[in-house]
Amino acid sequence: MFENMGPSLSQSIGIGLHLSDARLFPVKASPYICELLNIPPKSLCICLEETTYDMDDMPLDYSHEYYPGNMFNFKLLRLNREELEKLNLKKIIY
Numbered sequence: 001m002f003e004n005m006g007p008s009l010s011q012s013i014g015i016g017l018h019l020s021d022a023r024l025f026p027v028k029a030s031p032y033i034c035e036l037l038n039i040p041p042k043s044l045c046i047c048l049e050e051t052t053y054d055m056d057d058m059p060l061d062y063s064h065e066y067y068p069g070n071m072f073n074f075k076l077l078r079l080n081r082e083e084l085e086k087l088n089l090k091k092i093i094y
Contacts, residue, residue: 017060022050026069033066044069 029037029045037045045066052061079087 018053018055018057020050020052022048024048024072024074027066029066037066037068039068046072 025047026044027047029039029043031041033045034041034043037043039045046069048063048065048067050061050063050065051059054060
């Protein structure tokens with residue numbers, strides 16, 4: 001459905017990406033979003049709000065995206081805190 005839009009953010013700016021902090025939540029789509037997504041009025045959508053950070057924890061990118069509710073298939077990888085700490089990630093939101 002979606003085509004490759006070109007080089008990735010990290011390729012474009014030449015900075016290594018370290019972490020992406022994303023939040024997914026359901027929302028009732030506004031008339032404008034429904035029109036853009038070609039879905040019925042008042043449909044439920046998935047909102048993806050995401051900030052990407054570099055190795056120094058500086059934000060590089062922020063996005064606020066909407067997807068039709070039937071477009072997502074979730075897969076989660078869960079680590080216990082001990083394993084998570086071994087990864088030495090500076091920014092984790094619990």
